[in-house]
Amino acid sequence: MGVMEKMRNSTSSILWILIFSFGILWVLADVDFFGGVTQGPRSLGIVNGDEITLNEYNQRVSFYTEQFNQQSGNPMSPEIRALYENQAWEDLVAARLIRQKMDELGITVTDTELMEMVTGDNPDPFIRQQFADETGQIDRIALQTAIDSPENSEVWILIEQQLRENRRQQKLNNYISSGLRVTPMEIRNEYVRENSFADIEFVRFPYSEIQDEEISMTDSELQQYYRENSDLYQREETYRFRYVSWDKTPTAEDTLNTVREIEDLRSAFESAENDSLFVLRYQSSTPFRGAYVNVDNIREEFSPVVDLEIGEVSDVEMVNGNPHLFKKIDQQGDEIKFAVLSYDVIADPIATIDRLAEEASEFKFYAESESFEEEAERNDKPVREATATKDTPFIPGLGQSQVAVDALEDLSVNSISEPIELNDQFIVAQMLERTPAGTRPFDEVRTQVENALRNDKRQVQALAAVTEQLTANSDLESLASALDTEISEAEGVRYSSTTIPGAGREVEVIGAIFGMEEGGMSGAIQGSNAVFVIRVVNMDMADAQNMTAEQQNTLRNRLEQQKFMAFNQVFIDRLKEDASIQDNRDRILR
Template sequence: MGVMEKMRNSTASILWILIFSFGVLWVLADTQVFDAMSVGPRNLGTVNGEEISLDEYNQRVSNYTDQFSQQSGRTMTPEMRAMYENQAWEDLVAARLIEQKINELGITVTDSELMEMVTGDNPAPFIREQFQQEDGTIDQIALRAAIESPENSEIWIMIEQQLRENRRQQKLNNFISSGMQVSSMDIRNEFIRANSFADIEYVRFPYSEISNDEITVTEDELRDYYENNSARFQRNETYQFRFVSWDKTPTAEDTTNTVQEIEDLRPAFEDAVNDSLFVLRYQSAVPYRGSFVSIDEIRDEYRPVVDLEEGEVSEVVMINGDPFVFKKIEQRGDEIKFAVLSYGVEADPIGTIDRLAEEAEEFQFYAESDGFEEEAERRELEVQQATATKDTPFIPGLGASEQTLRILENLRENRISDPIELDNVFIVAQMLEKTPEGTRPFEEVRSQVENAVRTQKRKELMASRVSERLQGNSDLESLASASDREVQSASDIRMNGSNISGAGRELRVIGAIFDMEVGETSNAIQGENAVFVVRVTNFDKADPSEMTSADESEIRNRLEQQKFTSFNEVFIERLREGADIKDNRSQILR
């Protein structure tokens, strides 16, 4: 009663406060301050301050998806679309970085260069493709008419811009290539490595013959190895999360609908004059081949076509859960030409997919307020846990999923994601813990450290034993006899090869072989999987004077390509490392 009395006595004051507040809000609304507060990023991202717009991103994604549809004729899965979306972003970032590097280097294309690319004796490929005559020359009259036509003015502006960018890119490639010249010595050495061979005899002592009981490892040794090899135990940011899922497996009703679809097309298929066009138009899962097939070679599942009359279409046949019908087009002796109409059974986009999406959205809504586990229990959904690692799309329990990884990167601890549509399921995830990148704790990698230390000690112990045995058995035969082993042989070991017949990949041993003389027996060589003692029985070393001009040209081109490819693999990454890249996709594309 006292509280109500105070409120009645304060009515006038409260009223004036409300009037003042509404006045302030009215003034602020006129200044559009709330619009400024509510608006998020105005672009998809920036690269060193240069914007990447949503329009160009959407255009690139659309180009990728259209190209996929035209080439495959299949419907794009959610995960595949996510992959193309990520590729579009990466490509746009790379394009900005390269453009900025070109500008930094001052690479330009003059108007005279551009004219040469359009009207010169050796025009750009695009011009040649459009205006080349049968004799290989350019139709200069048609080209000039196309250039001077007023309705083509905007098109030519776009063409010129593209030609300039292509030439600038070419100049950058030339600039990079100029710093990666292949010397005559490089070519000579590559010719020798590729054409030099050795024959050897050897005795092999596998590391696996030393048991764990023969090796002792102390705590200090483990700690020292961990400290000295910390680079081996780095990890990217990791995500511990839990999730519930809804299976998108087609229902019995979906199967029935697909079967009915095929059944409804049977009369039209039978009446079709152009079977190739019919199969293409109705997007059969089995493409039209149009060739005769021997009856004996027809797959068991397709055997119903054998008993048909020419032009007849079979009843619907289920093969691996999908409906098929077959049309016998023509029979020639014991050979048949036929066509197949089939659809893969997929979950209905409305009856099944939309219903599952709605269930996932409802779960996410109630889980936000009532708790993730509580809502899962109420709906009798199994809660699963998983771990994901940044830049590693494969997630145990879910498979490869770029979009799940991207969502996890932007999900705060204890927050619940929106529904995520994968190829086979919908999921809703809750972030449990984010672990930043860095060196993994010793206790977490202790078993790996111990295995590495044991392996190292096993190699050293075996090498020591073989060296001791060599002191009293200097030739290969006596060493083999004293060690109860056989002398093995391998021939035609290439200098730039990696494998020894009967011994596997052994780069270090091959390197040692070509530093020896014929008849020489090596000391103990620590290989990848065993200790080797080797004797060279023959060398067939290449003579550089026998290298032909064709050999030299092939080697030069190959080495230049290898250098250029290796450089390109790290070029963009180096540009990225020094760039200020802002990625607003998680806010713009929610």
């Protein structure tokens, strides 16, 4: 049913709504109601009283967008744009939190320090990059001329501001690093871990040897395990919703238009003198290679280029549904140099995408005034259900979609979303149920609790079985026979490793090995996947006294970097926890 037909059917109700609405508008206008309402939030967000403006947010998003366009050359999908928009917000919040922390710590940059960064013996890398001569030395005359030129005054103000912030950031990094220094003991321990090796023999008794029927569990035990491990069964806020969709697959007309577009470039491609520049200028989805390729190595779909004359361009060839033009540039024996101009067929932004968006908007309008199911039936749209989890972009049935999750967060029960544009479709969703974050009910996770408790009991029984056999079999050979298994060997097990060859990831077992003496035999060791009994055939423990100065510096730098990277994220997260952050993006951007 078209829009105009629906409008005609709803004329009487719409007329009364308009009459009532205009009456309300006159009353509100008399009391200047809209002066306060239209003002809304004045900034995109506030971090501890420091505003984030819409302008700087847009600049940050544009920066990411330009980077993406330069690197990929493809249209940005809604999902990628949503990721960049969120990253821009996180960047601006983090920058303010760090700046506020620097203010709190009293980290400043004096005018003398600033001058030293510009005109000193060792200028800032930015200054060195801009004013270095061909020998790599600073051109002091050019630098001073740039400083003294009146037309550069505003530029220098911006440069000085950036240099101050960079130096403050460096001081903060130094402040943090000073508390994360690596001790000589840590360096010695790391050297020993990296350079110590052991050759071992072992008997392994996998937990899977204990069969399910050998394990019994009572309801009381399950309930107790659930209570003691409730942190394992937490959930984020979840949304159950239904939706209808409009596929964004390119139409036959979209394909025809793309073919015509590339066909129109055929003559220009044939006469182009610089094929690399031509392919780049017209944004071919196939980049220019410029190398000679043996005829036998040319991909089958590119084979039309073989039969061309030098300088000739092929007719339009469809490769994987996308139009291609091939140009033979040169040929030397059996090797050919060629260029490819190709376009990916995408849905037309106006003829297809805008039409689908309009259909989705129309659906939303009438679904709100009538019924979601009735409107779906009237439009012959199947209604699907799905469940999404806050902060988890994957939605079963829809795939990866942070855009959809963000939209669902704003919906109340029974409300209907605006059209949500995903990479391959538009959807309109209706919220059916919102489940708050918290511990999942026992009945909902009973199967998981049973599996977890069963695994715990399986490990306990396996450990008891091996321990019992060890009392009667004191050597590895007799133990292997009693357990009906074989003795395995592993050579060159590194102290810093996390895996044992042939036995998988076993961090705790490796730790136990290097606590043993050469020739010694362990008791039953509870590993991640099995119970082990180890015999150390050879132990080569490194001596930190043999560490060279170069090795010491390498280890120190690596350990300091690891500490700094680990602390940095915790540092930002902690600042966020303690901060007052007001996020107005939903009210301003949408």
